[in-house]
Amino acid sequence: MKEVALKELLYKIADDQLILGHRNSEWTGFGPLLEEDIAFSSMAQDKVGQSYALYQLLNQLGEQEPDTVAFMRNAQQFHNCQLVELPNGEYDFSLIRHFLFDTAEAIRFDLLSQSSYQPLADLAKKIKGELQYHTLHANTLIKKLGSATPESIGRLQNSLDIALPYALGIFEPSPFESSIIAEGFFAGEAELQKQWILKVDALLAQTQLKPISWPTVKAIYGGRNGQHTEHLQPLLDEMSEVFKIDPTAEW
């Protein structure tokens, strides 16, 4: 039971990283500025690398090889939240998603650095230092564009309104929530959400975006349970194309 809970926790975190890493990589060559092209590509590399390290922890717990886990599952077997699988849309949507997700991620890995499962705590300590750069990037641009022109503010506001219900889906409670907390693996999704709301509110207060009326935002759940939007399977098909043609290919 303990191990099932731990694996579930690791899978959802790893899947979030892999899927958003893939979405970020879709900006390579298409960024609105060279700097943003580099930033999203670098964050893609970080996130895919972090997912690999998390799949290795799962491999040590008896799950299959990282490549097999990443490339051979279908959408229903993924535990990522739906927020990370949504198409990139225009830059404003990608930026808002990056801000909402990475704010949560930075807190998540900070909490995980206290995990009772030592290999996860060690890895989380490392990842949390790297994520400082992701939140720096997001915060800088949200502050700039959230106070720049009527168009930039309007675009961010529109994307924020669309993304928020999905963002609350990050914190969909696990069926093993009480076991995860009791074992000390992780402080739990409710604690994470509480800290996340404070950070999001504090940053938005430095912009001309509207303060969020949280009770009116209805969370979209399902991703943690294998229920996904129509956008995940095509992403997986593309991501695993080479592996499926030739599993031994090296590049």
Next chain:
Amino acid sequence: MEANTDQIWKLLDEVKDPEIPVLSLVDLGVITHVEQNNENVRVEMTPTFVGCPALDYMKQEVIEKLLNNGYTNVEVNISFSTPWNSDKISEKGKKALQQFGLAPPMPNSLFTDISVLEHVICPRCNTNNTELKNPFGPTLCRSIHYCHTCKEAFEQFKPIQ
């Protein structure tokens, strides 16, 4: 019986970072443990960044270096139990970075807030009349800055806690 590992550390000091060839893996601080028992050597390494694509290459270089120098059984493990941070770069390594034109990371004792990256010291003119252009650069471990005194861009090896 466990032998003195000085000779192995010396050999590893000859293996360079593939992306920053002035820096050895020992100066970079990614070799965290060396153990020797006759011809058997076990090396533990840790990545600078979890997603560093050069890690496999470095691991291979370590294995080849030791095999070419008479050690017949070499094992290299990647571990996060002693995680890397930028204070692990040696003083010699920081000097080499500076000469290479790459600003060395500031000590973590001074990296109190992410905003200190706004005025990183320029490796050319040593002033902090600089600004952060991008927390991401050509590799995961570098950020891009601009020096208003030199009127030129430069890169920094990012501090990591």
